Amino acid sequence: MSRARVSGVGSYVPENILTNSELEKIVDTSDDWIVERTGISERRIASPDQATSDLAFFAAAEAIGDAGLQASDIDLIIVATETPDHPFPPVACQLQHRLGCRSIAAFDVHLACTGFIAALHVAEKFIKSGSCRHALVVGADTLSRITDYTDRSTCILFSDGAGAFVLSAGDEASPDGIIHSAIHSNGEYFDAAIVPGGGSRHPQPHSEETKYKILMNGNRIFRLAVTLMSQSIKETLEHSGLTLDQVDWVIPHQANQRIIDAVGRTLDVPHEKMISTIRYYGNNSAATVPLAMDHSVKTGKIKRGDMVAMAAFGGGLGWGSALLKY
Ligand code: ACO
Numbered sequence: 001m002s003r004a005r006v007s008g009v010g011s012y013v014p015e016n017i018l019t020n021s022e023l024e025k026i027v028d029t030s031d032d033w034i035v036e037r038t039g040i041s042e043r044r045i046a047s048p049d050q051a052t053s054d055l056a057f058f059a060a061a062e063a064i065g066d067a068g069l070q071a072s073d074i075d076l077i078i079v080a081t082e083t084p085d086h087p088f089p090p091v092a093c094q095l096q097h098r099l100g101c102r103s104i105a106a107f108d109v110h111l112a113c114t115g116f117i118a119a120l121h122v123a124e125k126f127i128k129s130g131s132c133r134h135a136l137v138v139g140a141d142t143l144s145r146i147t148d149y150t151d152r153s154t155c156i157l158f159s160d161g162a163g164a165f166v167l168s169a170g171d172e173a174s175p176d177g178i179i180h181s182a183i184h185s186n187g188e189y190f191d192a193a194i195v196p197g198g199g200s201r202h203p204q205p206h207s208e209e210t211k212y213k214i215l216m217n218g219n220r221i222f223r224l225a226v227t228l229m230s231q232s233i234k235e236t237l238e239h240s241g242l243t244l245d246q247v248d249w250v251i252p253h254q255a256n257q258r259i260i261d262a263v264g265r266t267l268d269v270p271h272e273k274m275i276s277t278i279r280y281y282g283n284n285s286a287a288t289v290p291l292a293m294d295h296s297v298k299t300g301k302i303k304r305g306d307m308v309a310m311a312a313f314g315g316g317l318g319w320g321s322a323l324l325k326y
Contacts, residue, residue, distance in 0.1 A: 001128050001129075001130070001172045002127055002128060002130060002169035002170060002171070002172060003127075003128070003169075003170045003171065003172050003174055003176070003177040003178070004123065004124040004127040004128065004135070004167040004168070004169065004170070004177050004178045005167065005168055005169075005170040005174070005176045005177030005178075006165050006166070006167060006177065006178075006324060006326055007066075007067035007068075007069070007134070007166045007167065007168035008062075008063040008064060008065070008066035008067025008068070008069070008164075008165065008166035009062075009063055009066055009163075009164070009165055009166075009290065009293055009294045009297055010058075010059045010060065010061070010062025010063030010064075010065070010066055010163070010164045010294055011059045011062065011161065011162060011163040011164065011287075011290060011291045011294035011295065012055050012056075012057075012058035012059040012062070012161065012162045012163075013044040013055075013160070013161040013162075013281060013284075013291070014044045014045060014046045014047060014050060014055065014160055014161070015044075015047070016044060016045045016046070016047055017042050017043070017044060017045075018042060018043050018044075018045045018159075019041070019042045020034045020035065020040070020041055020042065020156070023155065023156055026149055026155070027149070027150065027151075027152035027155060027156075028152060029152045029156060034156045037256075037258065038156060038157060038256050038257060038258070038278070039256065039257020039258065039260070039276070039278050039279055040156065040157065040257070040278055040279060040282050040283075041279050041280065042279075042280055042282070043158070043159030043160075043280075043281060043282030043283075043284075044159050044160055044161055044281060044282070044284070045144045045159065045160055046142045046144060046145075046160040050142070050160075051085040051142060052081050052083050052084055052085055052091055052140045052141060052142050052162075053084075053085050053091045053094040053095060053098070053140075055140045055141075055142065055160060055161060055162035055287075056079055056081075056091055056095055056138045056140035056162045056164070057095060057098050057099065058162065059138060059140065059162035059163055059164040059287075059290070059291075059294075060077075060095055060099060060136055060138050060162075060164045061099065062164070062294075063136065063138075063164035063165060063166045063294075064099070064136065064166055066166070067134070067166040067168065069134060069166065069168075071099040071100045071101045072100070072101065072102055073133075073134050074099070074101050074102075074104065074134050074135070074136045074166070075102070075104045075105070075132040075133055075134055075135070076104060076105050076106070076123060076126050076131075076132040076134075076135040076136070077092045077095055077096050077101065077104065077105070077106040077107075077135070077136045077138070078092060078106075078107060078108070078109055078119040078122055078123050078135065078136070078137050078138070079091040079092040079095060079106075079107075079108045079109070079119070079138045079139075079140060080108070080109050080110070080111065080115025080116045080118060080119040080137075080138065080139045080140070080286035081108055081110065081115065081139070081140050081141055081285075081286055082110055082112050082115065082141060082143075082146075082195075082285055082286065082315070083141045083142045083143060083145055083146060083285075084108060087198075090106070090107055090108035091108055091138075091140065092106035092107050092108050092138075093106050093107075095136075095138065099136075101136075104132075105126075105132070109122060111183065111185070111314070111316055111318040111320075112193065112285060112286070112314035112315030112316055112318060113253050113255065113283070113285045113286060113288070113312055113313060113314025113315065113318075114183065114253070114286075114312040114313055114314050114316065114318035114319055114320050115139055115285070115286035115312075115314075116137070116138075116139030116163070116286045116287070116288075116289050116290055116312065117181065117183060117289065117310060117311070117312045117320040117321065117322055118183045118318070118320060119137045119138070119139065119286075120137050120165065120167070120178070120181055120322055121181040121182070121183050121320065121322070123135040123137045123167050124167065124178050124181055127167055127168075127169050130169075132169075133168060133169045134166060134167070134168050134169075135166070135167045135168075136164060136165075136166055137164065137165045137166075137167060137290075138162060138163070138164040138290075139162065139163050139164075139285075139286035139287045139288070139289065139290050139291075140161070140162035140163075140286065140287055141160065141161070141162075141284050141285035141286050141287050142160040143158035143159060143160060143214070143283070143284060143285055144158065144159065144160050146195050146212065146213055146214055147213060147214055148213035148214065148215075151213070153216070153218055154214050154215075154216050154218075157255070157256070157282060157283045158214065158282060158283055158284070158285075159281055159282030159283060159284045160284055160287075161281055161284035161287040161288075161291050162284075162287050162290075162291070163287045163288075163289065163290025163291035163292075163293065163294055164290055164294075165290055165293070175325055176305075176325050176326075177324060177325060178322060178323070178324045179240045179242070179323045179324060179325065180236050180239050180240045180322070180323050181236070181320065181321065181322035181323070182232065182235065182236055182239070182320055182321060182322075183318065183319070183320035184228075184232065184318065184319050184320060185316050185317065185318045185319075186316070186317050187316065187317075188317075189220070189224065189316075189317045190315075190316065190317070191215075191217075192216070192217045192220050192221050192224075192315070192317060193214065193215070193216045193217070193221055193314065193315040193317075194214070194215050194216075194315065195211075195212060195213065195214055195215070196211045196212075196215060197211030197212045198211070198212045221255075221313075221317075222256065222258070222259060224313070224317060225253075225255060225256075225259050225263075225313045225319075226259055226262040226263055226266060227266075228313050228317075228319040229252050229253065229259075229263050229311040229312070229313050229319060229321070230263050230266040230267050230311075232311050232313075232319055232320060232321035233250065233263075233267060233309050233311050233321050233323075234267070235321070236309065236321045236322070236323045237309070237323065240323055242307075242323070244267055244268070244269060244309075246307055247269070247273070247307050247308070247309045247323075248273065248302070248306040248307045248308065249273055249275055249296065249301070249302055249306060249307075249308045249309070250263070250264070250267070250269050250273055250274050250275065250308075250309045250310075250311070251275045251289055251292050251293055251296070251308060251309070251310045251311075252274065252275075252310075252311050252312070253283075253288050253289060253311065253312035253313055253314065254276065254277055254278040254281065254282075254283055254284075254288035254289075254291075254292060255278075255283050255288075255313075255314075256278070256283075257276060257278050257279070260274055260276050260278065261274070263311070275292050275293075275296050275301070275302075276292075277291065277292045277295050277296075285314065288312070289310050289312055293308070293310070297326075302326060303326070304326060305325065305326065306325070306326050307323070307324075307325050307326075308323070308324055308325075308326055309321065309322075309323050310322045310323075310324075
C-alpha cells in the first residue's frame with residue numbers, strides 16, 4: 001500500500017474583480033453589511049469566454065509543474081465541479097486532452113462545495129490500491145454562471161476559481177501525505193442549497209430564468225456548516241490518533257468568515273491557525289480549499305512538513321474532511 005502525498009499544488013482565479021461597491025449598484029446592499037456578515041470584500045468573476053475547464057486548466061498546469069512532473073506522468077484526473085462547461089462531457093476529459101495527458105482515467109465528481117474533499121478521498125483510494133502513481137485532483141467552479149444577481153442574499157457570496165493538487169504515491173511508512181479523509185451526506189436537506197432547473201426534473205428551456213440559479217436557505221446552512229465541519233475534523237483526528245494541538249493549520253471551506261470563525265471557536269483553534277482567503281476570493285465552491293492551500297503555500301504560511309486539516313460542506317448536503325502532512 002502506498003501513501004498519497006501532495007507533490008504539487010496550483011490555483012487560478014480570473015482577472016475580473018467584482019467589488020462590494022459594484023454590488024451596491026446591482027442589489028440593495030452595502031459594503032458594510034457584506035463585510036460584517038460575510039467577511040468578503042471582493043470576488044473573482046470569469047470573463048464571458050472563460051468556462052470551468054479554462055480555470056481548471058491553469059490551476060492543473062501549475063500543480064503539475066509544482067510537482068516537477070510532465071502532463072504525461074499523470075495517470076488519473078478527477079475534477080470536482082458543480083458547474084461543468086456542459087452537462088456532459090466531464091471537465092476532466094477536456095482537461096486530459098488540453099493538458100496533453102495520456103489516455104488515462106478521467107472523470108468528474110459532483111458534491112457541490114464538498115467536491116474537492118470527495119475527489120481527494122477517491123484519488124487517495126486509487127493511489128493506496130496501487131492503481132495509479134500520480135493523480136491530478138482539481139476543484140473548479142464558475143458559480144457566477146448560476147448566481148442570481150437579483151438575490152442579494154446569494155450574489156454577494158459567490159465567485160469563480162480553481163485549485164489543484166497532484167497526489168503522488170509515496171512510501172506507506174513515510175509520515176508525509178494524506179493521513180485520513182472522509183466524506184458524508186444527508187439528502188434530507190437537499191433543497192437547502194439548490195439549482196432547481198437545468199437537470200432532468202426541470203430541463204431547459206424553461207420560462208423561469210431564475211430556476212437555473214442558486215436558491216439557498218442561508219441561515220439553515222450556516223448552523224449546519226459549523227456543526228458538521230467541526231464534527232468532521234474531530235472525527236478525522238480521532239481516527240488518526242492525533243489531537244488538534246498537533247495540527248498547524250485548519251483550512252475550512254470558504255463560505256463565510258463568520259462560519260470560519262465559529263468553526264475555530266468550536267474546535268478551540270486559535271484564529272491565526274484558521275486559513276481564510278474569503279476576503280478577496282469569496283466562495284468559489286469546490287475550488288475554495290485547494291485555492292486556500294495554494295495561496296497559503298505561496299505566501300509562505302504553510303510549509304512542507306506542516307500538518308493541515310481541511311473540511312468542507314455544501315449542497316447535498318455533503319460534508320467531509322481530510323488530514324494531511326504537507
Ligand atoms: N445586504 C443587505 N441586507 C441583506 C443582504 C445583503 N446582501 N442579504 C440579506 N440581507 C438582509 C435579509 O433580507 C434580512 O433582512 P430582514 O431581517 O429585514 O429580513 C437580514 O439581512 C438578515 O438576513 P439573514 O439571512 O438572517 O442574514 P445572515 O446573517 O444569516 O447572513 C448569509 C446571510 C450571508 C447568506 C449567511 O446566512 C451565510 O453565509 N450562510 C451560509 C451560506 C453558505 O455557506 N452557502 C454555501 C452552500 S451553497 C453551495 O453549495 C453552492
